[in-house]
Amino acid sequence: MTSLPLLEPAADTAACCPPAAPGIGAAEAQDTAAVFKALADPNRLRLLSIVKGAEGGESCVCDLTEPLDLGQPTVSHHLKILVDAGLLRREKRGTWAYYSLVPGALERTAGLLETL
């Protein structure tokens, strides 16, 4: 009787296919870390807080320099990082850019911690 090697259960499955590492995957961790990196700066947290509490839900960049006592190039740099991380939305109207929270962004970021 001939052997049927193709139908035999593979005894060395574990050696062939190591189980995935536990916890969140490397790619997901990379994406999540990028959002927390945007939040890992006190001036950016203060900007988010000011925009969140602004009347009408948006702030002109011209109103954000004084509370933080920073120059406009520095404030614009921090705002760009928050926009790139998907936390703030930027709209140019006339001379000035206006910033508002991306709806649900802070809640989604909080959710990332619960699904770790």
Add this chain to the structure above:
Amino acid sequence: MTSLPLLEPAADTAACCPPAAPGIGAAEAQDTAAVFKALADPNRLRLLSIVKGAEGGESCVCDLTEPLDLGQPTVSHHLKILVDAGLLRREKRGTWAYYSLVPGALERTAGLLETL
């Protein structure tokens, strides 16, 4: 009739005492940013995730190097940052150190985003 200056409303209160900057304060922003800085690294997020999902709620440092494919000194460095940020607890037993989540730490961190 004499005036009663001490009972008159102070017309120049605003000039005397500028209102506090809007949003969260500088000191609070500094503390919050420090926690997010600990989370702003993919390897640290993966470590948190593995410890969170570990049987018995704790992981030996000896079990954390392989899933991340990092050396033990690097893993210990990341774990120390997570302990210093108040996210992980470290307990030495015999040869090894064991790490567990500080109860409520991830939920409190998520809450920081809601109170910005």
